[in-house]
Amino acid sequence: MARVPQIALLPDGRRLHLQDGPIDLVVEASGPAESVQAAYQSAARRFTGLLDELCDELPLLRAPARPDGCALHGPVARRMHDAVAPYAADGFITPMAAVAGAVAEAVLAAMVAAAPLDRAYVNNGGDIALHLAPGQSFTVGLVDRPDKPGLFGTTVLTAADGIRGIATSGWRGRSFSLGIADAVTILAAGAADADAAATVVANAVDLPGHPAIARIPAQELQPDSDLGDRPVTRGVGPLHPAEIDGALEAGAAMAEILIARGLIRAAALHLAGETRTVGLDTRTSPQAKSLIHA
Amino acid sequence: MSQPAEKTEDGRIRCDACPVMCYIKPGAAGACDRYANHDGILVRVDPHVVLDRTLQQGGSVVPFNRGGGDWDGKLVRGPETFVTAIGAGTTYPDYKPAPFIVSAEVDGVDMVTVVTEGIFSYCGVKVKVDTDRHLGPERSLVRAQGEPVGHVTTGEYGSQMLSLGGVHHLTGGSKKEGRVTCDTLLELSNGRAVELTIDDGATVIVQAGRPPIVNGGMEERMRVGCGSATIGMFAKQWHGKVDEVVVVDDHITGVLSEHQAGKLLGIPDTGIHMKGRRSTPGRYFQVAQPGTGWGGTDISDPLSILGPFNPKAARPGLTMLMVSTTGEHFAYYVLDDELKPVQRELPAALQQSIARIEENCEPALCTVLFTGGAGGSLRSGVTENPVRLTRSVKQALTYVTCGGAPVYVWPGGGITFMVDVTRVPENAFGYVPTPALVAPIEFTLRLSDYEALEGHMDHVRPLSSLGVDMARRQVPGHRDNPWPFAPEGAKRSHG
Numbered sequence: 001m002a003r004v005p006q007i008a009l010l011p012d013g014r015r016l017h018l019q020d021g022p023i024d025l026v027v028e029a030s031g032p033a034e035s036v037q038a039a040y041q042s043a044a045r046r047f048t049g050l051l052d053e054l055c056d057e058l059p060l061l062r063a064p065a066r067p068d069g070c071a072l073h074g075p076v077a078r079r080m081h082d083a084v085a086p087y088a089a090d091g092f093i094t095p096m097a098a099v100a101g102a103v104a105e106a107v108l109a110a111m112v113a114a115a116p117l118d119r120a121y122v123n124n125g126g127d128i129a130l131h132l133a134p135g136q137s138f139t140v141g142l143v144d145r146p147d148k149p150g151l152f153g154t155t156v157l158t159a160a161d162g163i164r165g166i167a168t169s170g171w172r173g174r175s176f177s178l179g180i181a182d183a184v185t186i187l188a189a190g191a192a193d194a195d196a197a198a199t200v201v202a203n204a205v206d207l208p209g210h211p212a213i214a215r216i217p218a219q220e221l222q223p224d225s226d227l228g229d230r231p232v233t234r235g236v237g238p239l240h241p242a243e244i245d246g247a248l249e250a251g252a253a254m255a256e257i258l259i260a261r262g263l264i265r266a267a268a269l270h271l272a273g274e275t276r277t278v279g280l281d282t283r284t285s286p287q288a289k290s291l292i293h294a
Numbered sequence: 295m296s297q298p299a300e301k302t303e304d305g306r307i308r309c310d311a312c313p314v315m316c317y318i319k320p321g322a323a324g325a326c327d328r329y330a331n332h333d334g335i336l337v338r339v340d341p342h343v344v345l346d347r348t349l350q351q352g353g354s355v356v357p358f359n360r361g362g363g364d365w366d367g368k369l370v371r372g373p374e375t376f377v378t379a380i381g382a383g384t385t386y387p388d389y390k391p392a393p394f395i396v397s398a399e400v401d402g403v404d405m406v407t408v409v410t411e412g413i414f415s416y417c418g419v420k421v422k423v424d425t426d427r428h429l430g431p432e433r434s435l436v437r438a439q440g441e442p443v444g445h446v447t448t449g450e451y452g453s454q455m456l457s458l459g460g461v462h463h464l465t466g467g468s469k470k471e472g473r474v475t476c477d478t479l480l481e482l483s484n485g486r487a488v489e490l491t492i493d494d495g496a497t498v499i500v501q502a503g504r505p506p507i508v509n510g511g512m513e514e515r516m517r518v519g520c521g522s523a524t525i526g527m528f529a530k531q532w533h534g535k536v537d538e539v540v541v542v543d544d545h546i547t548g549v550l551s552e553h554q555a556g557k558l559l560g561i562p563d564t565g566i567h568m569k570g571r572r573s574t575p576g577r578y579f580q581v582a583q584p585g586t587g588w589g590g591t592d593i594s595d596p597l598s599i600l601g602p603f604n605p606k607a608a609r610p611g612l613t614m615l616m617v618s619t620t621g622e623h624f625a626y627y628v629l630d631d632e633l634k635p636v637q638r639e640l641p642a643a644l645q646q647s648i649a650r651i652e653e654n655c656e657p658a659l660c661t662v663l664f665t666g667g668a669g670g671s672l673r674s675g676v677t678e679n680p681v682r683l684t685r686s687v688k689q690a691l692t693y694v695t696c697g698g699a700p701v702y703v704w705p706g707g708g709i710t711f712m713v714d715v716t717r718v719p720e721n722a723f724g725y726v727p728t729p730a731l732v733a734p735i736e737f738t739l740r741l742s743d744y745e746a747l748e749g750h751m752d753h754v755r756p757l758s759s760l761g762v763d764m765a766r767r768q769v770p771g772h773r774d775n776p777w778p779f780a781p782e783g784a785k786r787s788h789g
Contacts, residue, residue, distance in 0.1 A: 021312025022326035055313035222325065223306055223317040273473050273727075 005051075007044045016040050018047045023103055026123045027111070029131075035115035042114035043107050043122070050076065050103065061095045062226035064088070070095075076106045083192035086263055087200050094226040100127035100175075101167050101195030108191075122191075127167040127198075129191035132159035140166060157187070163265050165191035169198035170270070171233035176218050176225065180236050180247060181205035181271050186255075187279075188264040197255075197264045205251030205269055212237030239272055248276040255279070307331050415730035417666035418459025419482050420712070422450065423498060423506045424516045424658035426544060426619060428584030428592075429454045430495020437491045441474035442467065446492055452516040456490070456500075458482070464729055476729035482662050483715045483723040483731065496586065502662035503716045509586055515655035517619035521548035521589065522577045524619055527654075528647055529555035535643045538564040538614040542581070542599065542623070544590035552576035565608030565633075567601035589618035596625055603633040615644055621651035661714065664696070664723070666733055668709040676737055682747035683737065684709055692739040697722040711735075 005020035016027040025047070029039045054061065057077045060070075067088040070081040072095070080095035080102040087093045104122040108129040111120055119138065120131040130138060137158040157163050169175065170183040177199070184202040188194035207213060215231035225232075239247075248271050255267035255278040266279035305320040309329050316324035318331040329336055423429065429446060430436075436444040436456050444458030463475040481488050487501035499507040506513045518524055521543030529550060532539050539550035550556040551564045553576025570581035581599040585592025593599060596616040603612075610631045617624040626644065627635035640648070673680035686692040687709055694701050694709065699717035704710040715723075724732035745751055 021314050022324070024326075052313050055315075058314070221319070221322060223319060 005044075005047055007047070016043060018043065018107070020047065020051045023047075023051055023100075024125055025104065025107060027107065027121070029111060029117045029120035031115070031117040031119075031133075035117055038115040039111035039117055039120065042110045046107050046110035050106065053077075054099070054103075061099070062224070063094060065093055065095055076102050079105065079192050083190070083196040086261070087196065092230070093196070093200070096226045097199040098192040098196040100124040101129065101165060101191035101193070104129035104191045105165070124191075126173070127191055127195045128165070130157065130164045130166070132157070132164070134159050155187075161265075162189060163187045164189060165194035167191060167194035167198040169195075169202040171202070171236070175199075176221070176227055176232035178203040178227075178230060178232060179206040179251070180213055180233050181251060181269055183268075183270045184251065184255075185268045186264050187266040193263060197258055197267075201251050201255050201258065201267055201269065204254035205247050205271055207239070207243055207247050210239075210243065212239060236272070241274075244272050244274050247271055248274060252276050252278050305331075305334060307334060307336060309336055311336070412666065412668055412672045412733055412735050413726055413728070413730050414666040414733055415464055415728055416461045417464075417479070417664065417731050417733070418444070418457060419479055419715075420663045420665055421456040421458060421482070421500055422661045422663075423454045423456065423500060423508075423513075424452060424656075424660070425454055425506055425508055425513045426452065426517050426590030427454075427496065427508050427513070427586040428544065428590060429456075429498055429508065430492030434493045434495055437493070438478040438488060439474050441471045443471075443475040443478045443490075446495065458490075459731075472729045473727075476725050476731065479664075479731055480723055480725050483664050483718075483733070484721050485715060500660045500662070502660060502714075504660060505658050506660045511586070513658040515620045515622065515652065516658050517543070517589070518621075518651050518654040519619065520546040521619055522546045522553065524548060524617075524651065525550050525553045525576065526555045528650065529553070529559055529561075531647045531650065532615070532644075533559045533561065535641070535647075536615045536626075537561075537612045538566055540566070540568075540596070540600075540614065540616045541619060542589040542591060542593070542596055542616060543619045544582070544584050545579075546573065547578040547581045547589070547599070549576045549578065563607040564612055564614070565604035565606060566614075567604060569599050569601060588623045589620075596623070597627075597635060600635070603629060603635075605633060608633045615640075615647075617648060617651065619651075620655045621648045624648050662716075663712045664715050664718075664731075664733060665710065665712045666731070666735075668711070668735060672735070673709065677744075677747050677749045679748040686739060686743060686747050687737070691743050692737050695736045695738065697734040698736070 005018055008017050009015065010017050010026070014028060016025075018025040018027060027040070027043055029036045031039075053074050054076060057072055057074055060072055061077055061080065065081055065084045065088040067085055070078065070085075072078050072081050077095065080098040083098035083102065084093045084095055101124070104124040104127055108120060108122040108131055111117065111122070112131050116133075117131060118133050119136045121138070122129045128140075132138065137156055139156050165188045166185065167188070168183050168185045169177060170181045171177040171179065172182055179202045181202045184198050184205065186194040186198040186201065188197055213233060214235035214237075216234050217229040218225040218227035218232045219229050221232065221234075248269050251269045251271075252267075255264070255269070258264045259266070259279050264279075267277070269276045269278070306317045309316045309318055309324045311324075311329050312326070314325055316326075316329075318324045318329070318336075320331050320334070323330040432446055432448055434446045435442045436446060436458060443463055444456055444460070447455045447457045449455060459475055459479045464472050464479075467475075478488050478490075482500065482502060485502050487499055487504070489497065489499050491497045496509050498509075519527060521541035523546075524541040524543075525539065525548035528539075532550060537551075539548075541548040547568065547570065549566060549568060551561050551566065556576065568578050568581060570578040573579055582591035582593045584590060587593045588596055591599075608629060610629055610633065612629040614627045614629070614635060615624065616627070624640065626638050626640040628638050630636050673683045677683050683692065684707070687694055687703055688705075694703055694711055696711065696713040697718035699713050701711040701713045704712070718734075722734055726732060741754070744754070
C-alpha cells in the first residue's frame, strides 16, 4: 500500500504539519533560518515510518504495562512503557496512555539534534513536547474543553522550569477516559510523562456509580481499544456543585500524589465549568481580558 | 467507485488507510477520527466543514478509494465547494485562530472567501415562539437553570418574542449568569432544546424548528389571525348557518353581528353583551386576562366573557358559535326561553368552518436567530483597513454568510448580522469561557474587490490547495440556502 505521511507547511509558512494515520503534529521551531530548515527536514525524516514502527509492536503496546521492565524494542515504544511504568503497580494502564507524548518527544528530539534552535515545540493533538534554549520561554494557552477549544488561562514556561512536556486528557477529547473530567492538563518534565499522568489524573476525576454519567465498554466503540471492556465515559449529565467539587477533589488528590512522587510538576483540572489547579501557583493568569473580541 | 471494505459478520470493517488497521463499527470512526464506517463503506469524515454543492444536489460522499483509482485524494474540487468558517479559527491544538483566505474561480471571476471564526461577546439570540398563549409580561426576565438569560419583548403577530443573551447577561452579571447564558445561547444556536422559565409567566421548551412546549403542552398551530380578522375571513361562510359568532382572542375578540363584515352581510343584532373594552364595532380588547386557555386568554369557559343577552334584540332559539383563533377550542350554544346560552352539539354545517380555521393555521414553531456583531478585530483579520469591509458589505459587493447560510446584515454602522440557526450546519457554534460565543463568519467577494479594500492578498490561497494539509468535514449544502458563490441566483431566502 502506497502510504506517505502528509508533510506540509501550514498557510502561515512558519509551522510544519505532519499527519499519518491517527498522528497529527503541528511543529514550530525558531532560531536561525537554516537551523529551522534543517530541523523541519529532520522532523519529516523521523516522522516517516514512525507509525509503522509503532504498529509493529501494537499488540504489546496495547497490553498492560509491567512495573518490572518491558519486552518492547522500538525506542518510542520503550519510552511509552517507561512513562506509564510508575503507574503499573497501582492498576491497569497500557503504554498507549503515553503514545501521543512519546511521539511528540521523538520528533522534537530529532529536530533538536539536527540544528541549534532557540525554541521548538511539537504539538500532537494537545500533547506537546517543548524545547527551550537557556533564557527562552513559552507562553502556553490552556483549554478547559478539548472538544470546544477556548482558553481559560495562559502560563509562561521558562527554560529554567525544567518543564518540557504538556498534555491534556479528558472524556471529551479524542482518546477515551475512564473519568469524567472535561480536561486535565499536566505539566511535566517530558511530554510522554505528562501524557501518561494526564490519563491517570483524568481517570481519577470520577463519581463512580453516579446515575448521570453514561459509560460504555470501550470495545463497543472501538473493537480493538486497549481498554477492552472497561467502561469509558460518553456523557456527563447535570451534577450537583458538591459532586463536581468531590470529583475534582479526587483528581486533585491524585495530582498531589504524582507531584510528591516527582512524576509531574503541575495539573489543571476542569469539570462542568469548575477549575482546580495543583502546583500551578501564581503562574497562570486569567485569559479573559486578553481575548480578541469580535 | 466505492468498494466495500473488508467486512466482518457484525458489520465492522477493517480500515487499511494506515497500519493501525482499526476495526470500525457501523456508524463509528477509527482512532484517527478521519475514516468512518458508513453503511459498510469506508469514508473520510474530516473535521473542518466544507459545503459541497454536489452533495446538495444529490451527489454522494467521496469514499476513500483504496488501491488507486480515479479519486486524486483531494476533497476540494473547485467552486462546487465552499469553505465555511466552522472549525477554521480553532485549529486546535495550536490555539491561534488563523483565518483562511481562499480563492476560487466562479464563472470566470476570481472569488475570494475570507473564513474566520469570530468570538462574539456582543451576541444573543432572538427567539420567536409561535403561540398565542401568554408566556409572560413584556420585560419579564427569562431564566435558564434559574439564572436570568434574557427577557420577554414585544409580541409579534401570532408569536411571542424573547430576546436572550447579549453582553449584559454574558459578561455584566455574575459568573454563573454568564456561564448559563453562554450555555443557553450555544444550545439554542446548535439546534438543541432549552427549557426557559419566565418570571410571572410560563415555562417553555424552545428548540429551533420545533413546536414550542408551553407548560408541558405542545403548541401545534399558529392562530389564523386575530379574532377580528377571523370574523372578516369567515363571515361569508358563517352567514345563514348561525346567528352569532364570537372569535375569542387575547388580543382582539371579534363579534360577527357587530363587526363591519357582519354589517355588510346584513346580519341582525343579537343582543349579545361582551365584557372587555370595545375598540371599534365588533372588536373587543381585554375580554379576559392573558393565559394558556382559549385564544391565549386565561378562560376555560367562554361564556365567562359574555354578559346577559339584551331581551330587546335576543330571542329564544338564537344560535351562537364561540371559537378560538386556532379552532382548537369551540362551542355551540342555543338560547333557551330565559335567553341563557345552552351548549349543544356543533351542527355539521359549522364543522367545516372550524376545520377551515384549523387548516389555515400554520404549524407553530420556535425560530431562533443568532445575532452578532463583527467588531474591529474580526474585520481586521479580513483587511488592513477594516472600515472598507463594512462599506463593501453595505454596498453588497461582499456577501456575508454564517457557516454558508445567508444572513441579514443590519443597516447602519458595523456588521451586525442575524442568521436562522437551522440553516447553519450542525454544531457550528462554539464558545470561549470569557464567556462568549464562537460563530463562523465568511466574507465572499471578487478578488479585485478584495484587493481594493486592502485585503491580505499575500494570504490568499487557491481552493485546490486545501486538499492536502487541512483536516475537514464535508457536508452537503443546505437545500434552501443560496449557494454562497452565486447568491443572486437563488430563490428569495429571507426578508
